[in-house]
Amino acid sequence: MSEQKKLNNVAVDAVFDSVSIATTCQHQLQEYGIIFCSISEASQKYPELIKKYLGSVVSSGDNYFAALNSAVFTDGSFCYIPKDIKCPLELSTYFRINDEEIGQFERTLIIAEENSQVNYLEGCTAPQYDKNQLHAAVVELIAFDNANIKYSTVQNWYAGDKQGNGGIYNFVTKRGICIGDESKISWTQVETGAGITWKYPSCILIGNKSQGNFYSVALTNNYQQADTGSKMVHIGEKTRSRIISKGISSGKSKNTYRGFVKINSKAFDARNYSQCDSLLIGNQSNANTFPYISVQNSTTKIEHEASTSKIGEEQIFYLLQRCISLDKAITLIVSGFCRDIFTKLPLEFAVEADNLLSLKIEGSIG
Amino acid sequence: MNFKDPILEVKNLNASINNNKILRNLNLTINKGEIHAIMGPNGSGKSSFSKIIAGHPAYKVLNGDIYFHGNTILTLEPEERAHLGIFLAFQYPIEIPGVTNEDFLWLAYNSKLKENNKEEIDLLTFLSVIKEKLDIINMSPTFLSRNLNEGFSGGEKKCNEILQMLLLEPELSILDETDSGLDIDALKRISNGINNFMTEDKAIILITHYQRLLDYIKPTYVHVMKEGKIIKTGDFNLVKQLELKGYDWLESN
Numbered sequence: 001m002s003e004q005k006k007l008n009n010v011a012v013d014a015v016f017d018s019v020s021i022a023t024t025c026q027h028q029l030q031e032y033g034i035i036f037c038s039i040s041e042a043s044q045k046y047p048e049l050i051k052k053y054l055g056s057v058v059s060s061g062d063n064y065f066a067a068l069n070s071a072v073f074t075d076g077s078f079c080y081i082p083k084d085i086k087c088p089l090e091l092s093t094y095f096r097i098n099d100e101e102i103g104q105f106e107r108t109l110i111i112a113e114e115n116s117q118v119n120y121l122e123g124c125t126a127p128q129y130d131k132n133q134l135h136a137a138v139v140e141l142i143a144f145d146n147a148n149i150k151y152s153t154v155q156n157w158y159a160g161d162k163q164g165n166g167g168i169y170n171f172v173t174k175r176g177i178c179i180g181d182e183s184k185i186s187w188t189q190v191e192t193g194a195g196i197t198w199k200y201p202s203c204i205l206i207g208n209k210s211q212g213n214f215y216s217v218a219l220t221n222n223y224q225q226a227d228t229g230s231k232m233v234h235i236g237e238k239t240r241s242r243i244i245s246k247g248i249s250s251g252k253s254k255n256t257y258r259g260f261v262k263i264n265s266k267a268f269d270a271r272n273y274s275q276c277d278s279l280l281i282g283n284q285s286n287a288n289t290f291p292y293i294s295v296q297n298s299t300t301k302i303e304h305e306a307s308t309s310k311i312g313e314e315q316i317f318y319l320l321q322r323c324i325s326l327d328k329a330i331t332l333i334v335s336g337f338c339r340d341i342f343t344k345l346p347l348e349f350a351v352e353a354d355n356l357l358s359l360k361i362e363g364s365i366g
Numbered sequence: 367m368n369f370k371d372p373i374l375e376v377k378n379l380n381a382s383i384n385n386n387k388i389l390r391n392l393n394l395t396i397n398k399g400e401i402h403a404i405m406g407p408n409g410s411g412k413s414s415f416s417k418i419i420a421g422h423p424a425y426k427v428l429n430g431d432i433y434f435h436g437n438t439i440l441t442l443e444p445e446e447r448a449h450l451g452i453f454l455a456f457q458y459p460i461e462i463p464g465v466t467n468e469d470f471l472w473l474a475y476n477s478k479l480k481e482n483n484k485e486e487i488d489l490l491t492f493l494s495v496i497k498e499k500l501d502i503i504n505m506s507p508t509f510l511s512r513n514l515n516e517g518f519s520g521g522e523k524k525c526n527e528i529l530q531m532l533l534l535e536p537e538l539s540i541l542d543e544t545d546s547g548l549d550i551d552a553l554k555r556i557s558n559g560i561n562n563f564m565t566e567d568k569a570i571i572l573i574t575h576y577q578r579l580l581d582y583i584k585p586t587y588v589h590v591m592k593e594g595k596i597i598k599t600g601d602f603n604l605v606k607q608l609e610l611k612g613y614d615w616l617e618s619n
Contacts (some may be wrong), residue, residue, distance in 0.1 A: 313423065318460040320444035321420050321453070322474040322530060323481065332473060336464030336513070 035080040042078035057140035065136040076107035081116040092121035103134035112147035145180030157193035164223025167195020174201035178210035186213040202231035205239035212241040220253030229259035234267040243274040250281035256288040265296040278308040370397040379430035390594040406591035420454040453536030455527035461515040468510040499532040503559040520547030545579035557582030
């Protein structure tokens with residue numbers, strides 16, 4: 001309860017912030033030719049862009065939930081960065097589910113033209129209800145030559161109560177396409193909420209020397225399930241991808257990394273580095289890693305590292321002996337474990353993510 | 367008349383780990399202003415004894431008691447004992463990946479302030495506090511930005527333990543083989559730091575295998591521990607005899 005209250009404060013601030021950015025800064029953004037508005041507004045003002053790109057990365061027939069979203073989606077965010085423009089602000093949208101019996105189906109489309117650059121932040125919260133709610137979003141990113149898109153998410157949907165009742169089903173399709181040469185897409189996510197999460201932000205690396213990154217922290221507690229990871233499809237030459245995934249499971253939760261790295265036959269000199277670390281808290285939680293790799297080109301270099309560790313009694317004892325309380329000791333160890341990922345987030349987001357983790361872990365060891 | 371004021375009293379302590387009995391009727395009293403050295407062969411229970419005082423959960427106290435200023439501490443959690451002023455410098459300090467030494471020390475220091483109902487301090491103020499402590503033992507400030515004990519050499523880890531002692535200013539410090547792994551210069555620096563730190567209000571237990579540490583830090587008493595109890599107590603001269611004759615000599619006596 002108290003946790004939800006504290007988090008509500010976090011969200012209220014942020015919602016406030018993002019509304020003000022979206023509304024008050026629109027003019028400032030327009031000076032640069034940047035479009036940042038809702039999809040519904042965009043479909044009226046810029047129908048040619050929407051027609052051309054919406055559904056071009058994730059088609060309506062891609063998967064069950066993408067189909068559902070395509071059929072019923074109501075709104076979402078649209079962002080267009082013109083050629084040679086570095087977006088001077090960080091664009092952010094906070095999603096919130098307020099209604100009790102609802103599914104949320106929003107859609108995000110970001111297009112970065114040649115030599116452009118944008119940082120996009122997404123936050124999600126929802127109040128607690130006993131019933132399950134569905135969140136089935138679709139996010140599409142398109143990066144042209146030498147464009148750079150950074151997409152960061154802090155996801156804190158309601159996770160259900162201690163017995164696993166309620167909580168949001170978070171089934172999201174996120175995919176970016178690096179269509180231009182030397183383009184770059186980075187996904188960074190901090191997943192702490194939702195009853196069940198299935199989410200695999202992916203990159204299709206078509207342009208030569210294009211680059212895809214995926215940095216993830218997923219924390220599960222009580223009866224939460226998180227099944228997340230990334231797909232990197234290498235099509236162009238000298239394409240590179242990097243996957244760093246940190247899973248933390250406590251309570252009776254299940255935390256799974258599921259990833260797919262595919263190197264096509266024409267993707268000469270492609271490289272992938274994957275690192276999957278799992279941290280277990282307590283002795284009833286569960287961590288799994290399923291890295292799938294398919295390589296059709298002999299010039300490929302792929303590295304995969306994985307580790308699983310348990311927060312050790314000795315580590316805890318050491319910190320307790322230094323006057324640090326049990327809760328703080330666990331938070332400190334977990335936040336150290338996630339450090340590599342937090343440094344990829346914009347600063348304010350990193351602080352918020354760190355606080356969120358502390359709240360989530362609070363009292364997870366009895 | 368004897369006005370001695372005991373900080374720590376261990377009475378007939380019996381303890382085990384994994385059903386192996388490790389302490390047998392151990393008795394020890396430590397007064398303010400005293401430095402006690404505990405020596406003894408490997409596996410005699412010295413390190414276990416230090417962890418039992420600090421409250422390590424793997425050990426089970428079978429009977430006997432440990433008193434700190436006259437009150438039993440057996441029911442207290444490790445961090446409660448730490449707040450009372452019991453500090454253990456670990457023989458093998460633990461590595462915590464991704465956590466900077468600075469963040470760790472700052473959190474520890476603030477936890478102590480908070481427990482004493484004092485206002486917690488910000489990082490900048492803390493840095494000036496820690497700088498003073500670093501200077502005492504000639505440690506470089508670059509230690510602060512490194513991850514806690516990660517990639518530290520054996521000697522660096524031991525210095526870092528002493529830094530924590532200086533910072534938390536415990537009443538009773540137990541130094542478990544702090545001298546092992548230190549080069550001669552570091553040993554001198556650390557010893558100086560400990561000597562400066564020691565006052566009439568504090569007490570120190572030194573667990574060591576070697577005379578060289580005790581050349582720098584003069585113990586009030588020297589105990590020899592074997593098979594979970596103290597078999598001999600003396601003064602500094604006992605150390606010299608032990609260096610010459612080994613522990614076997616004690617048994618034949």
